[in-house]
Amino acid sequence: MNPDQHATRSANVDDAHAIGHLLHDFNTEFGEPSPGAEVLEARLRMLLGGGRTLALVSGTPPIAVALVTLRPNVWYAGQVALLDELYVVPERRGQGIGSALITHLLSTALALSVDLIEINVDEGDVDAQRFYQRHGFTAVAPDSPERAFYYWQDITF
Amino acid sequence: MNPDQHATRSANVDDAHAIGHLLHDFNTEFGEPSPGAEVLEARLRMLLGGGRTLALVSGTPPIAVALVTLRPNVWYAGQVALLDELYVVPERRGQGIGSALITHLLSTALALSVDLIEINVDEGDVDAQRFYQRHGFTAVAPDSPERAFYYWQDITF
Numbered sequence: 001m002n003p004d005q006h007a008t009r010s011a012n013v014d015d016a017h018a019i020g021h022l023l024h025d026f027n028t029e030f031g032e033p034s035p036g037a038e039v040l041e042a043r044l045r046m047l048l049g050g051g052r053t054l055a056l057v058s059g060t061p062p063i064a065v066a067l068v069t070l071r072p073n074v075w076y077a078g079q080v081a082l083l084d085e086l087y088v089v090p091e092r093r094g095q096g097i098g099s100a101l102i103t104h105l106l107s108t109a110l111a112l113s114v115d116l117i118e119i120n121v122d123e124g125d126v127d128a129q130r131f132y133q134r135h136g137f138t139a140v141a142p143d144s145p146e147r148a149f150y151y152w153q154d155i156t157f
Numbered sequence: 158m159n160p161d162q163h164a165t166r167s168a169n170v171d172d173a174h175a176i177g178h179l180l181h182d183f184n185t186e187f188g189e190p191s192p193g194a195e196v197l198e199a200r201l202r203m204l205l206g207g208g209r210t211l212a213l214v215s216g217t218p219p220i221a222v223a224l225v226t227l228r229p230n231v232w233y234a235g236q237v238a239l240l241d242e243l244y245v246v247p248e249r250r251g252q253g254i255g256s257a258l259i260t261h262l263l264s265t266a267l268a269l270s271v272d273l274i275e276i277n278v279d280e281g282d283v284d285a286q287r288f289y290q291r292h293g294f295t296a297v298a299p300d301s302p303e304r305a306f307y308y309w310q311d312i313t314f
Binding site: 023032033034035040043044047050052053067069070071072073074075076077078080082084085106109110114115116117118119120121122123124129132135136137138139141142146147148149150151152153154155156 | 180189190191192197200201204207209210224226227228229230231232233234235237239241242263266267271272273274275276277278279280281286289292293294295296298299303304305306307308309310311312313
């Protein structure tokens with residue numbers, strides 16, 4: 001195997017087709033709704049050129065993706081980055097590809113003046129919680145043992 | 158008391174001074190770090206004119222604030238709104254001001270083509286969890302009893 005084959009890199013709009021398929025496969029695998037790979041591709045073509053969404057991928061064509069959105073926050077001089085999705089195709093798991101993407105995300109975030117990186121992790125997904133803790137994330141507030149739950153409300157009609 | 162005195166409204170950059178003080182008082186009350194009201198005011202003057210941060214306030218001068226940031230998301234055609242902060246000055250709590258701000262937020266979000274509203278709520282803050290549930294929020298994923306924890310990593314140096 002060519003060691004460069006799985007090199008992580010920043011995605012651009014030319015990767016929208018492949019990333020749309022990866023994200024659709026992600027939600028299909030975990031039984032979550034998806035608008036379909038074509039709709040996702042069309043949105044990604046807009047988003048990846050817009051400066052508020054970035055994707056890191058592994059390989060060409062990509063076999064893994066980290067999708068990140070940026071936003072401002074009054075408590076920080078820089079930006080806040082939320083890791084919306086991290087997906088590795090099933091047959092390539094356990095090979096350090098997710099870790100490589102997170103490591104790449106941390107260096108990319110520093111270069112983009114990001115001050116805070118966030119991710120929501122399922123309460124029962126202890127493996128994912130350990131994975132993010134290994135990469136420097138924590139669920140507890142500063143000076144407190146308390147975690148926070150993610151609450152949401154869909155207002156589409 | 159004039160019933161209009163606590164009317165909720167969208168804030169503009171002229172409210173940056175008052176909101177900066179409210180947010181500083183918020184973090185001071187709960188023992189969280191704050192860069193100071195003046196730094197917050199300067200950031201709010203930038204953010205409130207930028208279209209990615211909105212604030213709803215109650216009263217003139219404001220005695221309560223809901224601070225919201227907007228971002229794109231590949232799973233939605235519209236935007237995602239995160240309620241970063243909701244603060245009511247101590248002497249005005251229990252008067253429905255927080256509920257009025259959330260109600261105003263929901264109508265404002267619809268007008269802005271927001272599809273999803275999010276907030277992170279402390280694990281032990283059952284009162285806040287009940288408050289958001291009364292206003293239509295949930296912590297569980299669709300078709301699942303599972304909640305998600307908020308993980309974060311500060312990368313400022």
